[in-house]
Amino acid sequence: MKQVVQNYKSGELALLDVPEPMCKAGGVLVRTLYSLISTGTEMMKVGEAGMSLIAKAKARPDQVAKVVQSVSTQGLSATYRKVSGKLDSWTPLGYSTCGVVEEVGEGVRDVKVGDLVACAGNEHALHAELNWVPVNLYSPLPAGLDAGQAAFGTVGSIAMQGVRRGEPQLGDVALVVGLGLIGQLVVQLLVAAGVKVVGVDPDPARCALAEELGASVCSAPSSGVVDAAVADITGGHGVDQVYLAAGGSSNEPVELAAKLSRDRGTVVDIGKTRLDLPWNAYYEKELDVRFSRSYGPGRYDPSYELEGRDYPIGYVRWTERRNLECFLDLVARGRVDVGPLVSHVADFDDAVATYRGLEAGELKAVAVLFRYPQPEAGTPVPATAPSATTSPVVPVVPQQRTASIPLGRPLRIGFVGAGNYATSMLLPHLAERADAELTRVVTTSALSAANARRKFGFAESSTDLDDVIDDPSIDAVFVVTRHSSHAALTRRALLAGKAVFVEKPLALDEAGLRSVLDAVAESGNDRLQVGFNRRFAPLLVEASQRLGRRVGPATVRYLVNAGRLDAQSWYLRSATEGSRFAGEGGHFVDTVSWLLGADPVSVFAAAAPGRQDLHAVLTYPDGSTAVITYATSGAARFPKETIEVLADGSVLRFDDFARATVHGPRRWASSRIPRGRDKGQAAQVDAFVTAARTGGPFPSSVASIAATTRATLAVDASLGSGATVRLDALAGAPS
Template identity: 35%
Template sequence: MKQIIQSFKTGETILEEIPAPVSSRGNLLIRTTHSLVSLGTERMLVEFGKANLIQKARQQPDKVKMVLDKIKAEGLIPTLETVFSKLEQPLPLGYCNVGVVEEVGEGVSGFQIGDRVVSNGPHAEYVSVPKNLVAKIPAEVSNEEAVFTVIGSIGLQGIRLCNPSFGETIVVTGLGLIGLLTAQMLIANGCQVIGIDVDESKCQLAASFGIIAINPKDSGDPVQTVMLHTDGIGADGVIITASTKSNEVISQAAKMSRKRGRIILVGVIGLDISRADFYEKELTFQVSCSYGPGRYDEDYEQKGMDYPLPFVRWTEKRNFESILFSLKTGKLKVKELITEQIPLENFLEIYGQIGSSKSIASILLYPEKAGEKQLKSQRTLAVNTPKFPISKGVMGIIGAGNFTKMTLLPAIKNLEVRTKYIASSGGLSGTQLAKKHAIENSTTDYNAILQDKEVDTLVITTRHNSHAQFVSEGIKSGKHVFVEKPLALTLKELDQIEKEFSEQSQSSLMVGFNRRFSPHTMAMKKALGNAGTPIQLIATMNAGFIPPNVWVHDMKVGGGRIIGEACHYLDLAVFLTGSKIKAVCMNAMGLNPEENTDNATLLVKHENGSNSVINYFSNGSKAYSKERLEVYWNEQTMIMDNYRETSGFGVKGFKNLKTKLDKGHKNQFETYFKFIQQGGQPPIPSDELFNVSKASLAALRSLKTGQWEQVSE
């Protein structure tokens, strides 16, 4: 299928061929018939993509500070690699989609195949959208009208925040598409509406809807004009739908408002606010968030958990339905706003001149023939031909996120490994990586990998809650399975995998505990040798803060950072002590720790009498080293600082080691694929993999019980 994307690296707007998405739980698969180009939002994205690096940096000063902190902690080269990799990531354009339901995902009710629907899906022939971002189109509303639903909801949410009453005067600053829709809805609400814009054609169109249109070029000072229309009182509310870097808009909004007036920002403007303007009139100012309540809430959007109507009357989906009702009843008129309707393949007629376009509303039309093809055949896209034939080490990757992009694919770049597939849920990220790294096929159907007998190695890099399922299916398919940690999120999942693994002999199992493959930890292991006595290990991970709403903290999705990342040091403890974990006890910061934490100390008992202390902290400075490891034994000490420097004290024959940052990823994959191709012992014994995974889960149990937890065998 085809999809419009924006490259932040080259600035190009591209019609890309990618695999069609699959319907997943909680989602609807929709075949697109029409989509609306949001000229304001998409113009900003296109222009940002075309800007050079310095211009991009000036537009995002907060990101510049993050880059500088990363340079201090990890060095210049790794940081630059991260920055350039981010710029290579394409952005799907569009969020106003109309189409026909092709598949209904598990757990979705109220929709049937063949329903006409609106959604916030991008400009693509097929889109997969969560049910709370989809609404049915009434029979009386045409597709050309319905395509205005999502962008109309942006204006409607601004109105709801303004809370106008019948007879009030509301100013709408900026008479672009959102401004014109907002003004019409305000008129339907019984308000006197004054619109402001410097484009005379937009002012004339606004006047045709009954809006008092002001063009500052002709009418002079818009503040004085508003005062004339309100008998010197001022506007009850101002809704700003303009897009400009100027601070003049917010200043004018304050000056034209009455005392205790309301100002709502829907657009993007300069926000250098004069305290005096707001103080004297006791003005209120609020920024509107997109389509309404539920926006950017993962529980609502991705998990389908609705807000109860008696307490949250208007969610983003209910706002969609309100716009559709207004279209059905004729209260909202949109046909007059349509400037052009362009076939999808001619998209550059819109995007080629988007910076100077005077269009109000541009609609993309999708070919009818798109629905005639079999969806299954469109879910795997051939991207490259094989570079070399090999019989072992033919890989399929499930997951095209940051780990695959930043770590896995660069690490295997020079290995004799044939990557036959990369699977991603949307198809876009996988296709981009396939093009860059000579991967043969991009797919949205991971079953294509499992069913291909030529593929002997399955690599899993998806979100943590899917690991156990993919590992289990990979084992049942008789493939070697590599899973980026963790192996599982629950003891039940872990027991099931262990049982399935023990019942077959074809598959091998590997978890991405890369740190034991770092030259620094390998040097430590060599120096330890057969110590003959227990050792004491202290590991500290200065992990850094991650906001609580990020998926890694969700115990059902990410499992928390102890299972998701601190497990690396449980594995290192097993590796360096040469002994599995017998019991763990975890203490978390705070008076009332819950089942999850990212500020904790783990005490670890090993079967051979060694002790490990693992500190996992998220509240430290980013300027300090991220990881530190200390080992004490037989009047000898070794200290490793952030995989860049290892020092020995009293260790005979050991020379201090200095390298660039090396956490062992490259050596891990080189060792792993050598095992796949040549046989021998697996890089990490399976009993250690299961022991470490059980120890991670036992640590979380300890947090609840406040006691030492035994790690079952």
């Protein structure tokens, strides 16, 4: 299918051929009929992409701060790879569409194949021929509503949420600053609510359009007309609300808002407006400044947008979807007229030229629609669609593994997942190898798959997992997806006879682990490696060698300064993705076990309230002990990982992959000038490819992988019971 994309590094726009998305449970696959260009938000993004790197940094100081933080914790080299990879990727455009339902995912009851729906979301309502849209981000069209008009649904919802934040009442007077697409819709919604509207915009044509659509008076901010109109309509008191629907770097909108507001009036920011509030003016009138967040309640909440959990109407009257439904109803009943806003309708094949025309100012427009090829009459479409799952639809016949790859042939690799870690820490090392061939990449997002194919040289890309698992030409599979899918995907790949590299964790519970172990037993295929990369870190390997072989038990202290995550991070979705330690703790357990040369036998854990900060005490067969302290409350600039190993009169001290020392009969210290924080990703990839190609041993046995996984899971079990957990008891317990 075709999709509009932009490279944020170069600014290049393209109409790209990408794989079609799969229809997943909890949503529908929609073939687009019309999509709307947001001439404000989208063109701002297009403009930013064309800036120099310095200009981009000035435009996004929040991202610069994240880069600086990443350099301090991950090192310059790793940060550079990560940032470069993110910049030099195709990014999608669009967030407001209308189309026809082509497939219905499991659990969807309110629409059927052939229904028209309006769709929302900058990840789900893209300028693309097909989109998968979750249930709370689409709305069926009211009877008689044209598909082109319905494509305004998302933008209309943004305007509606802004109006709701202002809480207008019948007879109020409002000022709308900025009469672009959002501003024109705000004007109409306010008029429909019985509010008198005064508009401000430097463009006379937009002022005339707003007056045509119901505004009382509109003019440029410097003309004096607006001031006089506000004084006349309000009797000199000032407007009840000001709606800021303007962008740009000028502070004039907020200054004008203070000037024309009444005492204790309300100022609502809908656009990306500069907000250097003049303190005296806002204080003297005690103005109430409010922000309007996108389409309404539910925005940026994954449980609402992705998992389909609606908010009870008694507690949240107007959600994203209910705003969308309401706006479509107003358009269908003629209370809002979007027709006069459409300046241009372009064929989708002309998308790039249309953007360039808007960017150059050759195409003057309030709103532009893309028109897509219509489905051919009589084209058969399935009545329902199976949901995309990570488990096999039909039983997979176990295949015995081959001992090695034929001499001279590269290892053919299928890759499942292409997120930040995969594209910055794994794929660059695979792409540069002559003995590995990147055969196919599969992701849930068509554009992510296309990006990975372009950047790393995959022969093919897809959104269908079966294209990797069921392809007999593929020798090895990398599983780099979200935690909850690892065990099922690993099981399928092992049963299909593939060598498997899976990112940690292997499993989130004992049942998941056993399903993988059963697959090994059933297939005889034990070619498995989990992405525990610390044991491959060159500096840690050297420090361990300098410490030398030990005779007596060792004591290990491992401090992990994990830091806090953004509240919306999927890592915090413990109900589906496990606890933070369950997801990440395997790294540290494996590192300790590798340093001690044995697998743990028991685990005891204690935690602060909330279980985010914890101590895990591990014991080993020879009497060695290790304490892993996992903390989220430390300083961001403190080293993330610090290890101390005490044994036989010597001490190894390891500081965050940058410095290491060994104190003992002979002292050793690494260079004071760190060579970057190499955490072992390249070496672990080399170990996997070598083992898979030659049929040689993998870095860890399946038994050792299972022990590390059980020890990691035992931390949560111990926190729940308050008791020590013996790992042999877990291994023997029924799942």
